[in-house]
Amino acid sequence: MFINISFAPVETAFREFVRSYGFIFDAIKHVLLQGFLVPLENLLRSAPPWLVLLVVGLIAFHATRRWLPSLAFVLCLYLVGCFGLWDKLMSTTALMLVSTAMCVVIGIPIGILVARSNGLRAVTLPILDVMQTMPSFVYLIPMIFLWGVGQVSAIFAIVVYALPPLIRLTDLGIRQVDREVVEAATSFGTTPLQLLLNVQLPLARPSIMAGINQTVMMALAMVVLATLIGARGLGETVNQGIANLEIGTGLQGGVAIVLLAIVIDRITQAYGMDARQRRRLLYRGGGLPSLVRRAKPGEEA
Template identity: 45%
Template structure:
């Protein structure tokens, strides 16, 4: 009756051999192609370093004014602009300014990269049901896989540093961008598309002048979710050398520094609220604009 209580499994030696073959194969691939892959990602490293340099070396009043201007442009809300000002002043007052600027630069680069990759993939999914059926299971795996697991292959390929952390964050954060781009385009009213066809619009004209503008509020929701997931990954990415608010949190966990962890955790929450309110308000403004235009 042992078989009833012990699940039938592969022979231990065979399982060990299989794992060894896969591990050796990946190590061989890393040795062979690691340098090439690193060179391929060097422009990304320069972009990240430039963004970080701008955020950390620009005087703090200018950074606050830029963020307030973006908040006003996106929301047209004095409350949101004032909330951004208070949050940033508190972050600076509690001596977390430099780490916060590093985190914001990382989130900015992650978001740009996620949009650059996610938007074309979402458009391709919306235009092909077969492609959607192929990509959806991949996105399911990306969303459900524990975030720590992404660090293993990335670190093996690229070592410890900013770029491996950035790639791990993008892999974790990109699925909402792809899914909501696909959904937004698929939700565009069929009557509007028929009208565009009646006016003799080409496929590209229909995409850029009808579908994408109408799908923009949903795409903005995807960008919002991508930013939130990237911020959630900040502490995990700090384990492989990503500088910012995650490293003090990691230090606080290792050394049981309660206040250090709480203060930096609250700074991450503050940034998350700023990004969330700005992107949501912009999405709502776009939606109202669309309703007025087509109402």
């Protein structure tokens, strides 16, 4: 009744491709692993915990302009250390920082190009739809073929999984820049590069930061699955609890991931606020929900 369709030729072609160009992937693996991930992970793990907590507190205060939320974020990470998971927390943080940096380097330029071309947008959006709806486990298979089991495969799987929101929101933010502002800047003789750097990107910053926020959250969600292909970090604790039916161990790792997610989410949201929101937060105060509340039309700054 059904015609037999096999994907065996695809697998064969993929193997031949890897066999022919494997040296390129080995070079990428070496640069990414030895040039970025390993030095960063060693730096974070060798640094005194109090120094890391201090840096996080300063970054949080710079983002929120309030000491109470900053202290709460520091206490969240301190609690993870009390669980005995500090080294794994640093491994997860290094993995996320490298993955997020790659997403930013790849996603923002693509988002800019998509915002400038309706034709490219029509081609890109269906691809992003497929990337977002594809089961996350599927991304692990080709990465193992290309880079083997280990941290590098995990990084690229995270990048593919977490990239779409950043491209979409960068495109959306640039397209939502007021046309009158763009026309005014153009009338003053700005070049396309000046228009992008001095007008469009600053006005699109809240949307772009929202994309970075979503990318970081999706990268963190992928961390647990990435441990299945050799990634180190908090996901190992969760998988250990699942494999050994140790509820306490799994819950401990899960709570640690949630605490890390809260810290990253609030800091990135705070950096996504525009000038009006920052002034309101600085002079009027407000709790954590005020970090994501936008000013109503006509409301005083």
